Amino acid sequence: MSSSSGQQQFRYTQTPSKVLHLRNLPWECAEEELVELCKPFGKIVNTKSNVGANRNQAFVEFADLNQAISMVSYYASSSDPAQVRGKTVYIQYSNRQEIVNNKSPGDVAGNVLLVTIEGVEAGDVSIDVIHLVFSAFGFVHKIATFEKAAGFQALIQYTDAATASAAREALDGRSIPRYLLPDHVAMCHLRISFSAHTDLNIKFQSHRSRDYTNPYLPVNPSAIEGTLQTVVGPDGKKKEPESNVLLASIENMQYAVTVDVLHTVFSAFGMVQKIAIFEKNGGMQALIQYPDLTTAAVAKEALEGHCIYDGGYCT
Structure with missing residues (x-):
């Protein structure tokens, strides 16, 4: 198993299709080169090349399902990888059963996915769960979530269209694993298309949006979920x-x-x-969130009145 286990892990559970999805092709790969690579396995009835932002992916449709299966099986077990112009080409089944050449906007591969999470309310699937699921395919740069008439949706930004396509191929129509969901959610399906966005504009880290490339982005204070209520002690004082x-x-x-x-x-x-x-009344303040009250109480007790730096600085 190579280091590309993220790509591998769904490879063998995919439903065979007579359409194959080829990735990592040479830039501007010609249709003739695709046909040359695939024709030993059967009759090719349609191709769609130069797909994706880097124009290095393609779809090839065989006349018959068994021809596509024989090509995938051959390269899955061969020690020589499929190659075009000396570049290793990755081959997997497409989640489409035929090539449709009139592209709708959601089919033009880009590096940002639009994910509709069906069967859940906005609070049911946290941004951390979404991050966990989509990180299996590569580094996730940014996530923004929102509620629309279509339901709970997320925009997920990857480095490039190839990574986004791999995630879409593997996850479209699937469910988020049961153990990552709250008990009351029976099932949630992912419907995934490509977004026209190329770079999401994230202003705050919050429970609705994250930028994993910028550790210095401010946290939106409303994203800190402390419940503050006034408590009156036995002596009647607050x-x-x-x-x-x-x-x-x-x-x-x-x-x-x-x-x-x-x-x-x-x-x-x-x-x-x-x-x-954040700044308040000319001074600096910070909110620090721990998982539980006990840890917070211990930290408060230990640090109250102490200085971060020797010499009484930053008390």
């Missing part, structure tokens, strides 16, 4: 409510305090889930 989210004010700022610095300081007590930094 007690500060306990929460898994700490509000830290940082005084005597002689040095810059970044998200990374705070992460280092607060991670000593447990896993930090989220950090948001």
Whole structure:
């Protein structure tokens, strides 16, 4: 098994089709070159070449299903890979049963997928679950989720169209694994097409949008889910409510305090889930979210009044 296990893992569970999807072709590969590669296995009735943003993918349709199966089986077991102009070509079954040459916008391969998640409400599938499922195929740059009349949708941005196509081929029509879903969701299907977007504009890290390429992007304070309610103690005085989210004010700022610095300081007590930094009344404040109250309480007790740097700086 090679390092491309992300591409491999669905290869053998795909439904055979007389249309094959070829990836990693030389740029502007000619139709004749495709025919040359495929004709030893049977009669080719249609091709669609130069697909995808890098124009390095193609579809080939055989006259008969068994011809397509024989080509896939041959290269799956052969020690020599399929090659065009010395480049290794990856071959898998298409999720289409025939090539339709009038392209609809959702069929023009791009690096951003539009995913409709059927059978769920917006809160049922977290952005982390979406990230986990789609990361199996390559580095996910950005995700934005939203609710439309069509249902709960997500835009998922990859580096290139080849990666996006591989994810679409493997996941379109499938379900998110059961163990990643809340108990009340029976089934959810993914319907995937290509988006016309090429670069998503993500302004905040939040429970609705993420940019995995930019660790310095601010966290939207509303994305920190602490429930704050007023608690009255036995003496009738207002007690500060306990929460898994700490509000830290940082005084005597002689040095810059970044998200990374705070992460280092607060991670000593447990896993930090989220950090948001903002200015208030000319001073700097931060929200730090832990998984539970206990960890937050321990961190608060230990760090209250302490300095990040020697000499009393950044208290």
